[in-house]
Amino acid sequence: MSKPWLPLLLGIFVMTAGCDDMHDQVAIQPQEAPRLSAPAEAVPVTGKERLIFGQQQNNPQANSAESRQRGAALYTINCATCHGGKDNYPNQVGGHFNPPPPNLRDGHLAGYDEATLYQMFSLGFGRMPAFQLRLSVEDRWHLVNYLRSDD
Numbered sequence: 580m581s582k583p584w585l586p587l588l589l590g591i592f593v594m595t596a597g598c599d600d601m602h603d604q605v606a607i608q609p610q611e612a613p614r615l616s617a618p619a620e621a622v623p624v625t626g627k628e629r630l631i632f633g634q635q636q637n638n639p640q641a642n643s644a645e646s647r648q649r650g651a652a653l654y655t656i657n658c659a660t661c662h663g664g665k666d667n668y669p670n671q672v673g674g675h676f677n678p679p680p681p682n683l684r685d686g687h688l689a690g691y692d693e694a695t696l697y698q699m700f701s702l703g704f705g706r707m708p709a710f711q712l713r714l715s716v717e718d719r720w721h722l723v724n725y726l727r728s729d730d
């Protein structure tokens with residue numbers, strides 16, 4: 580080899596490269612700008628919906644055809660994968676549950692009062708996920724109108 584000292588020089592370079600004072604490196608100190616805002620669901624910035632299971636809630640959405648239509652669209656997007664529809668129960672995901680999620684389109688939900696229904700899917704229970712943070716208050720009442728109908 581014509582330059583036998585080269586590996587030695589490289590070795591010294593690599594070994595000394597990490598010897599800078601770490602104290603002087605660029606770093607963001609606690610509370611220093613720019614600060615990231617908290618994740619949307621971490622801090623209630625717009626006031627929080629107060630929901631207590633069993634406490635009466637009144638449905639502010641008139642049970643109109645438009646409301647039920649909106650509820651139907653929301654149902655297809657958020658619920659049908661597990662609960663299925665009138666003609667396809669249980670659906671793709673629901674079919675893998677044992678036992679499968681109850682069929683919500685067979686009419687048995689008419690037996691629940693609106694508040695109970697609203698709270699069941701807002702707060703979730705057992706294997707049923709909560710939708711309080713996923714859907715607006717208004718949309719959840721549209722869903723209630725749809726769920727209790729025959730549409």
Ligand code: HEC
Binds near residue numbers: 658700708
């Ligand atoms: C990840 C699958 C899944 C999704 C998505 C889902 N559910 Fe459920 N749901 C379940 C399961 C499982 C149960 C049964 C809970 C148990 O017994 O643990 C259930 C139960 C329910 C019940 C109680 C039914 C009864 O007969 O007592 C209601 C009401 C309900 N879900 C509404 C909804 C609504 C409305 C949506 C959409 C906004 C929805 N669910 C989305 C899985 C799901």
